[in-house]
Amino acid sequence: NSRPALTFLSCLARQHATYMVYGAVDIQPCQPGKNGCPKDGWKVYNMAAVLDDNGALIQKYWKEHIVLDTAGVFNTPAAPQVRTFNTSFGVRFGLFICFDIMWHHPTIDLVEMGVQHIAFPTSWVNLPPMITSLQVQQGFSATHNLNLLAANDAAAPGTSGSGLYSSGTVLASFFSTKLRGFDDQKLLIAKLPKHPQKRTTNSQLLPNGNSSSTASSIDTPKEVATSSSLSVTKPVTHPTNTMRAVAQKPTNKTAGHYCGAGKSSCEYFHPGPGKSGSLSVSLPERPGFTCHLQYNTTAGNGKQRFALAAVDIEVTFGQSWRMHMLSCGVQMCYDDLICILAVPGVPQMKLYDSLAVFSELKLSVSGGFNTTDDQFIMGFLATSGGHVLNSTAHQWTTKGDSAQMHVVGVSEPLMDASLLQRLWYSPPKKR
Numbered sequence: 131n132s133r134p135a136l137t138f139l140s141c142l143a144r145q146h147a148t149y150m151v152y153g154a155v156d157i158q159p160c161q162p163g164k165n166g167c168p169k170d171g172w173k174v175y176n177m178a179a180v181l182d183d184n185g186a187l188i189q190k191y192w193k194e195h196i197v198l199d200t201a202g203v204f205n206t207p208a209a210p211q212v213r214t215f216n217t218s219f220g221v222r223f224g225l226f227i228c229f230d231i232m233w234h235h236p237t238i239d240l241v242e243m244g245v246q247h248i249a250f251p252t253s254w255v256n257l258p259p260m261i262t263s264l265q266v267q268q269g270f271s272a273t274h275n276l277n278l279l280a281a282n283d284a285a286a287p288g289t290s291g292s293g294l295y296s297s298g299t300v301l302a303s304f305f306s307t308k309l310r311g312f313d314d315q316k317l318l319i320a321k322l323p324k325h326p327q328k329r330t331t332n333s334q335l336l337p338n339g340n341s342s343s344t345a346s347s348i349d350t351p352k353e354v355a356t357s358s359s360l361s362v363t364k365p366v367t368h369p370t371n372t373m374r375a376v377a378q379k380p381t382n383k384t385a386g387h388y389c390g391a392g393k394s395s396c397e398y399f400h401p402g403p404g405k406s407g408s409l410s411v412s413l414p415e416r417p418g419f420t421c422h423l424q425y426n427t428t429a430g431n432g433k434q435r436f437a438l439a440a441v442d443i444e445v446t447f448g449q450s451w452r453m454h455m456l457s458c459g460v461q462m463c464y465d466d467l468i469c470i471l472a473v474p475g476v477p478q479m480k481l482y483d484s485l486a487v488f489s490e491l492k493l494s495v496s497g498g499f500n501t502t503d504d505q506f507i508m509g510f511l512a513t514s515g516g517h518v519l520n521s522t523a524h525q526w527t528t529k530g531d532s533a534q535m536h537v538v539g540v541s542e543p544l545m546d547a548s549l550l551q552r553l554w555y556s557p558p559k560k561r
Contacts, residue, residue: 140185143183151225151251156179157173191211192211194211223248227251227252228253229254247276250280252281256516268300269509272509277322290305294318301322398437399435402432413442413498417498419495423493427489436460454552462544491536509535511546519540519542
């Protein structure tokens, strides 16, 4: 009775004989001055907890990667927690929260353990056109061939996006650009397989760099591999001083080629009916990292700007975490500079409103991705309005430091198509 919310949820789980994962704040006593304990003698954790079908609390997880906590309210565990729970219907689930999905611990730890089902509570802050909730959820599910049950809380404007995925296949999803906070809620229901099937890769669809089932006028660049190899190994620890600070606009870039974030280089184009083309762009700061694009378009007003963007970016979150990424992508632009991530003051809805339809698109990276450890590469595809399509619409494959994506048969306007690699580094000292 001292925990009315927990009591209510426990009774609900037992009444409906269902497992429930819920988010809450967990407050634990500690000795002030020891092991990072605050002066008030309490540690505060962002927690995901699990109730079984009898209403019993069977597992809890403390979030490892705290972001957007400028007041320093939350603590992190002394070591990353790797948490699973078993169900009465014979499925073992892994558990992590929100931006944990972009780091090695505990996500890859669970993959290495063979966990094929993830319960993923989140309050994702969408950064269109590239880092939006559904793209990350689908990309993670497809890359690791697992089931992902993602529930976004929509607690604030811009945090929409939930979905049920199996090896990248979208079984149910919801996304809203109306920025209405709690009004953007929907119950998602779908049947998921106990044993997720391995996704089809480009090496199977494109044996010679061309689709065997679709006539194609686009040739794959010779330097791009078409076979699939994605490994999971222990991470390499990089010294903190090798991490890049968020870069200012490079002085060696010509006007119009800076994309508005990090170390970036763009080539712009304006899709329209019957237009096609080939573009390449490189990052001078990262020798060997070159993006290639070949495309055909069937719709567009010929005025909306798109960019082929090569990006080496580090996003900082207060004093806590820095997220370093490499990407090669095709993104819709908001203006002359903003083509990669939304920034304060930019109306997010404008970044979802695409008019360009690509009948076929091939995106590739010839060298430059890091292959020294298990820094996984994800393929993202989002259409106008921030929605995602089943993974059969966008196949991607990796080999060594190269990767490619093939998009064909999509009739909706495109917002983003990209290949993104998250770079692992040692975390900063914990609070």
